[in-house]
Amino acid sequence: MIGNTVTRAAPTKHPLGRKIVPYLYVMPLVLLMATFVYIPMVQNFYFLFHKFSAFSKEQTYVGWENVQLLFNDPVVWTALKNNILYCIISVIFQVFLSLICASLLEDRLFRRIATHLRTMFFLPVLISMTVVAMLFTQIYSPKGLFNGLINLLGGKSKVGWLGRSESAIFCTIAMSQWHSMGYTMMLFIVAIQKIPEDLYEAAEIDGASRIQRFFTITLAQVREMIFVTMVTTVSGAFLVFNDVYILTKGGPGNSSVTLAVYMYNMAFTQDRMGYASTIAILMLLICLTLAVVQKKGLRSGEVD
């Protein structure tokens, strides 16, 4: 309040006007968010209790039927398992390995080639997912690069990696890591660059090894960034759609399906909008819960 009176040359005559102005500033955003995020979200809860198709003019009330269906649907469990796999592997690669790579790139050892390596790792991020998926379809095909590599090492592989239920999901996850690691690595590099150099110098004088410096200084100083990448990676893993849809469409069968792909199939190929909404709500609940858990777990926003 003090700041207000000092900076403002001529205070508004009506006290009411002064109260309204800030709200007017946030109004456009609130309206946009409400129209495109919050209202549809609430509507989705309404859809949960109905069944209808894209064509139907009215929606039939079915009570908890969609939820019952959800829990008894084996494909939902397959999808959930795939999303969890996605999540675990993505966190290992895009949070922890990325952080290690970033700190290696920022180390004096690599100073000369760091810029080139950074560009190299970041390049995949710039390629559109559609192109990446087309590329990997070729790589994983029976006569593709991946089998070529195995055969070069003395193997004799003619496997179509995307055509088997055991391997399809892992192939998709691997592609995603290749595509996204560069991005989180870049975030960590920025965070590491912001750490004051004297901390490292002091530690070095105290005789701390590289590994000790990593754990005591780097890890502690980039905690906020770990939180950010963790939240985006985890929620990204539970919302993943493009990668799977373009590469395998969830096949063969439903073996590599994820919740988002299954929801899409239900809504737009099978025309079961109510059930698709139910899957959407499951995804929302999972992401919300995980975000809250992570916020508590990493004590984000608290100042030491």
Added chain:
Amino acid sequence: MKKALAVFLVLLLTLSMASAIPAAFAEEKITLTFFHRWPNEPKGPYMNEVITKFEAANPNIDVVLIDPVLNDSYKEKIRVLVGSSEIPDVFMSWSGSFGQNLVQSGRVLPLDEMIAADPEWASRIVESQWGPFNYDGKQYGAPWSMDGKVFFYNKTVFDKLGLSEPNTWDEFIAVLDALVAAGYEAPLSEGFSAEWAVSHYMGTMVQRMVDPEVVKKDYALEGDFSDLGYIDVLNCFKQLSQYMNADPCSVDHTYARNAFIDQDGMLIYMQLAEIKYLADGAEFDYSFFDMPALPDGKGDPNELTGAPEGMMISAECKHPEAAMEFVKFFINEENGGLMTKMTGELSCVKGAVNEETVSSPKQLEAVELILKATNTTLWQDNALDATVASAFMKGGQLLLIGDMTPEQVMQSVQAATKEAKNK
């Protein structure tokens, strides 16, 4: 300075308005929106060429093309568009239950009156192709292309080995065995990563094997898919998979077709509309035969799978006459012939597929085969409810890779049927 700029801007605005007014008062310009499913070669350029020709012939009609999307995406997008206020004036549709679904929305225009008004045009279309677009006695679509699904084979190799076209299932298996014995390890080239390729096999084999009455009931969701014939179908499909390339679910149909052209495979189950690819690429002689009769099959072995694709007009269209002109322009002898010439699709217009428009004489044989068939079996993914069709397709994929038994596939089809009835 500011003033000068303002005056200039006002003048500019006035001038631009003045130029806009006469155009608006001139002849009323009709806009037609059109949605098809070929962003790619060779059909994309064909569509554009016909649209340009149409606009040149009808200067008062402006055709606005909605960005086309490929097959599977088109199925999804057109369903959504037809249900929305953005429904295109003219759009492509498959026949069978796919078209029926669109028609049930009540937003597709029946064409009967406009067809009756121009009997000359209607009589030039191959009669058997109208039926699949006829729902509840009304004609909702005009057929545009006709097609059939058959086994193409490498005739050069067949002749060399002294093999002939099989008529029965046992003969078919014997031919495949002979090819394997001659060193062609995987004679049947297939790619099932896109599910529809599975449904083409399933559709034909179900028709050949299961009692037509039962199929009719089951497909209309009045039955429960409990006939044991379905299990036999899946067993036959599994039997064929032994002769296919390894992991057929890892590659798509285009890959399989290229493998056939490269002589990696000796046979492929393929559409007649694809002959052009062979004519352009294959360096060997090839021919085709319809799916042979299945052991103890109860269906007519002379039916041919492959339903026409066609054009529909929106019931919300403000200028149905103009839209119909557009449809008729596409489906006439000149542009039908152009389609066959540019894309290899077989036009439904009588005489459009002739010596001048075909890229291979095989296409003339193809038309003969289509006209000779006793009946048209619809594509299974168009004939069936989407949920049940999906269970067949996904089940078929899992059957091939050994994750499901025929019995398990049918259980999932039966479960899907229950869900579909409850939709």
